[in-house]
Amino acid sequence: MCGYFLAAGPPTGAWAADFREIAMASTTITLSLVILLPVLAVPLVLALASRLGPRVGYLTAAAPLGSAGLLAWIAASAGSQPRVILEIPWVPQLGVNLSFLVDGLSIFYGFVICAIGVLVCWYAAEYLGRKYAHARFYSCLLFFMAAMLGTVFSNNLLLLFVFWELTGVASFLLIGFFHESDESRRGARQALLVTAATGLCMLVGIILLGLASGTYSLARLADGSLSDYKDVGWITASCVLLLVGAFGKSAQFPFQFWLPGAMAAPTPVSAYLHSATMVKLGVFLTGRIFPIFHSLELWFWLVCGVGFFTMLLGAFLALRSNDLKAILAYSTVSQLGFLIGAYGVGSKTGIQADTLHVLSHVLYKGSLFMTAGIVDHCTGLRDVRRLGGLGRYMPVTAFSAAIGVAALAGLPLTTGFISKELLLADLVDAKAWVWFALVVISATLTVAFAARLFFNVFTGSKPDALSVHRPGWAIQTPPLLLAMAALILGAFPGLLDGTLNAIKVAGLQEEEPIHLALWHGFNLEVLTTALIILCGGGLYLLCQKSGWKRAEIPGFLRFDVAFERGLDGLSVFSKKLTLALRADWPPAYLPIVIFFLLISLAGTVAVSSTRFFEGFSAIDISLSPLHTFVAFMIAASLVGVIVLRRWTTQLIALSVAGFFLTFYFVLYRAPDLAMTQILVESASVVMILLLLSRFPSSQLLRSEEKREAKGRIFRVILSGGVGLVMTCLVLFADRHSHPDPIGPKYLELSKPLAEGTNAVNTILVDFRGFDTLGEITVLLVATLGALGLMMRYKRGRAGNDPASAPGFFLEKKRRP
Known part of the structure; x- marks a missing residue:
């Protein structure tokens, strides 16, 4: 039933909806x-x-x-x-x-x-x-x-x-x-x-x-x-x-x-x-x-360029490698470029057999990796230069490898041949002769290192120093099954027609049914394949005659080495940067944080300067004497924090600014907030006094000297910049407010929903009650934590040192 619904569409009748849901x-x-x-x-x-x-x-x-x-x-x-x-x-x-x-x-x-x-x-x-x-x-x-x-x-x-x-x-x-x-x-x-x-x-x-x-x-x-x-x-x-x-x-x-x-x-x-x-x-x-x-013009050039260049580079690196798995790895890189590039060509000619390309690679490359593992398992070696004559000891593995390298090289009677012929035909149809040349060169190199994979490992005489044990049937069966599939489907490609047509995807593959055949007559693709095999075989013989003396990857192509050096360089740079920014005085980190925050905010203002300052002239700036006086006193107090030198006077100036801020809450008829601000300021002053009283006077003097040496001008400029940027942001927020602000809604709903006329109280207790409960919980936990730390404090050896005195009436009296 489900199959009928999915393939042929939903049934008709009263039970159609239930059937769809069940299916x-x-x-x-x-x-x-x-x-x-x-x-x-x-x-x-x-x-x-x-x-x-x-x-x-x-x-x-x-x-x-x-x-x-x-x-x-x-x-x-x-x-x-x-x-x-x-x-x-x-x-x-x-x-x-x-x-x-x-x-x-x-x-x-x-x-x-x-x-x-x-x-x-x-x-x-x-x-x-x-x-x-x-x-x-x-x-x-x-x-x-x-x-x-x-x-x-x-x-x-x-x-x-x-x-x-x-x-x-x-x-x-x-x-x-x-x-x-x-x-x-x-x-x-x-x-x-x-x-x-x-x-x-x-x-x-x-x-x-x-x-x-x-x-x-x-x-x-x-x-x-x-x-x-x-x-x-x-x-x-x-x-x-x-x-x-x-x-x-x-x-x-x-x-x-x-x-x-x-x-x-x-x-x-x-x-x-x-x-x-x-x-x-x-x-x-x-x-x-x-x-x-695929309709983007960029698609054809980017996908084909990266894919086919990688195909060429991978084939070249495989030819210059000596380790079995390294050769297979670089050949995989090359063949993946083949698969990626096929999608680039498909933007011009349409996709016909992308799944065939993938299937072919899966079959022969899986078989070759497994055979390489068997060779390593039975000999303990993967260096092609030290192997040879293994076909007599593992004939089944040699047979699997022969089919695998034949499919890798694109020889007839394998899926690799069918796949390569289809791609060459697509390149000819697209008249992409540059990519066609890259594919031909890459395929020639592939034939050369594929021949090396088989002949230098499984044929010839076994080196005297090489010890071999015969593999069992169980470990040789998986690569044999994959190799046989590549051989059978390559010899009889028509077996794949039904499957490939059944799994076509609309918009990806062409709608025209695909018909695979081993022979399509003499054409440019067949002649090109013959040329590739001859040139690849000749290149193998030439390299074999020279003893593969140049079978080493050039240093400029060792991207892995460059990557590792880059990681090492990043680590060294990070350490040097950390040393440059590190300071023994914790407050020294604050200007760094504020500086980068200021840069990011100033950048935002600069990029959007037109929108930021548009309409600022229309802002109604009405100043009352009382508001101006409070703002002046706050600013003067903050200037005092910067100018004054002793920490006690700086703390007093900072507290004055905080207490003057409460006047704004009073002026705007928010007594609850004013009371909260007074309590916060009072508690902060007490806590800071308690904390700083624990430090020796000599250390406080050193910190004052450090502050003097660190550059008061820099802090003044930094503070002014923060003030300017924040002013711009506040003006922008006031100018571009939301068309439907939430404030009037609170005022409108405070009495009918919360049954209160004080909007501040209803917001804190009713509308945002859980938020207030969370804040109270956080403050309570912080208070208990600080109290616990002070209660756990133990007097040090230097009992007369002011820094070691617990203070705040928390010290325990010792019994005589």
């Missing part, structure tokens, strides 16, 4: 279970990890397997090209609801997360030995799965950001799993800082987009048009900021350096986060916002 409720509950099932499995994993040891990974695999099953039910119910929006109110005042979008894109990524999650748990159960903290590892992995699922199904952009950041936290814990290692801590720190910083940029873009469009719903934004929004500047800025978030998560230039550093994580983490899930979030976000921004 949506069941889908909402099922989708909630899809996201929460990994989290619900965490307590079970924690309880059984110590008993099951490494085998707890098989139990953990049940969580993503269950989520995949529930997701399959949702997909079957939704039908072809689904689009279901599920909303649960959360903070509706801020426009934040638990809003989820079930469409082809979210279903596809959901299946990728769950399916690869099952294989990674299986692989980790065999890869991780008993010495590892399995409970912590699998708990973090399940937490990451849930965050990923929440991200891909989010319809509200603010909710998407919350899940987006949760993936960053979970990845930080997984990358830094070997927290005893400096390399792991450094890689986790880089990943967190880069993704969090770019995530904050994305948040600003989300807010700008929400303000410009009036909604944070991805579905509504995709249905709209840029012509509907008046402020195109905000839309453009939000596009750039959202893409910065996507580039940071998918390790695009200039943020590509964090991904190779994250290879310090265990290999199962690399196979999951850095091939199939986390790094795909940037690709996913680019696809999500494509219907919103």
